[in-house]
Amino acid sequence: MYVLIVNPVAGEGRGMKVYQELKQHSLYQQKNCRSFLTEYQGHGKALATQVAQMYGTQIKAIIVVGGDGTLNEVMNGLKTFPAMNVAIIPAGSGNDFARACKIERKPVTLFKQIINNPSWRSYRLGKITKETSRKQTPLFANSIGIGFDAVVAKQADESKYKKYMNLLRLGMLSYLIALFQVLFTYQTKKIQLVIDGKPLVFQHTFMVTVTNHPFFGGGMKIVPHAKMDSGRLYVLIIDHISKWKVLFLFFTVFFGKHTTFKEVYIYEASEIKVILNEERSYQIDGQTGKIGSFTITKDHLMRKIHRF
Numbered sequence: 001m002y003v004l005i006v007n008p009v010a011g012e013g014r015g016m017k018v019y020q021e022l023k024q025h026s027l028y029q030q031k032n033c034r035s036f037l038t039e040y041q042g043h044g045k046a047l048a049t050q051v052a053q054m055y056g057t058q059i060k061a062i063i064v065v066g067g068d069g070t071l072n073e074v075m076n077g078l079k080t081f082p083a084m085n086v087a088i089i090p091a092g093s094g095n096d097f098a099r100a101c102k103i104e105r106k107p108v109t110l111f112k113q114i115i116n117n118p119s120w121r122s123y124r125l126g127k128i129t130k131e132t133s134r135k136q137t138p139l140f141a142n143s144i145g146i147g148f149d150a151v152v153a154k155q156a157d158e159s160k161y162k163k164y165m166n167l168l169r170l171g172m173l174s175y176l177i178a179l180f181q182v183l184f185t186y187q188t189k190k191i192q193l194v195i196d197g198k199p200l201v202f203q204h205t206f207m208v209t210v211t212n213h214p215f216f217g218g219g220m221k222i223v224p225h226a227k228m229d230s231g232r233l234y235v236l237i238i239d240h241i242s243k244w245k246v247l248f249l250f251f252t253v254f255f256g257k258h259t260t261f262k263e264v265y266i267y268e269a270s271e272i273k274v275i276l277n278e279e280r281s282y283q284i285d286g287q288t289g290k291i292g293s294f295t296i297t298k299d300h301l302m303r304k305i306h307r308f
């Protein structure tokens with residue numbers, strides 16, 4: 001059997017549309033597909049754990065219909081089920097993981113491919129270990145960021161206009177509005193990192209993002225040379241940059257040309273310690289919150305993902 005975990009509100013309702021399209025396909029009945037729709041934030045994680053416990057090895061694959069946030073929840077729900085095959089049918093607004101996987105974009109074609117001709121390849125997720133609660137080790141498929149990106153995402157999520165923009169199917173525009181709102185009041189901060197044992201201090205950090213692959217924020221090539229298979233993490237730091245230059249950088253990052261800016265630092269590493277003397281805003285696969293000091297590594301387990 002195949003289990004579909006669907007976020008109906010992903011991509012401003014695209015999740016629901018894609019699900020309805022897939023449900024009508026003959027393969028859906030033939031291959032004994034069952035769907036579970038998420039009803040609230042965090043539900044994807046609970047559903048993934050429940051279906052894995054309930055159906056175990058009967059499941060040939062869990063197919064996530066949604067965006068990066070839903071995928072993140074499902075992967076965290078499957079933490080103790082590393083052998084489970086997972087595929088994503090992108091239906092979110094950003095879909096950076098699907099972009100990195102180089103998969104087919106048309107939902108039905110992709111659905112057929114996942115069932116008839118899948119390409120299960122290993123993938124090591126990123127993992128964070130919080131200093132205060134070492135037992136909590138959230139996983140990430142894309143990236144984790146401290147600083148400007150997290151504050152922008154939070155501002156957009158909490159804004160009234162996001163709701164209206166979503167109704168008008170202009171969800172990405174709410175992030176652009178939030179970017180301008182935050183940019184001119186945003187205060188850079190000192191940050192201490194230990195990258196593979198080497199201590200580094202940045203005095204006026206605009207943002208620090210650690211990623212598994214090149215894509216970020218809906219197609220920006222944040223670390224253009226990042227390789228999904230390298231087993232390494234990629235760190236991008238923007239330090240001591242003027243507000244106006246940020247706007248310029250924002251346009252160049254879609255082409256991966258920001259890496260030549262003197263304010264941009266990129267490292268490749270296996271372990272990154274982020275030392276914070278107060279809680280800061282962060283984003284993990286686009287979901288926002290507050291966090292104190294933590295360490296980022298690759299999870300040692302290999303997960304099977306449909307990708308090329």
Ligand SMILES: Nc1ncnc2c1ncn2[C@@H]1O[C@H](COP(=O)(O)OP(=O)(O)OP(=O)(O)O)[C@@H](O)[C@H]1O
Nearest residue numbers: 010011038039041042067068069070092093094095
């Ligand atoms: N029924 C629901 N109602 C409200 N929120 C939900 C529901 N189901 C899931 N969610 C939440 O929706 C949020 C957004 O999901 P997701 O990230 O998949 O879509 P997206 O934001 O459109 O895509 P992307 O992350 O690729 O930009 C997640 O935080 C998820 O927990």
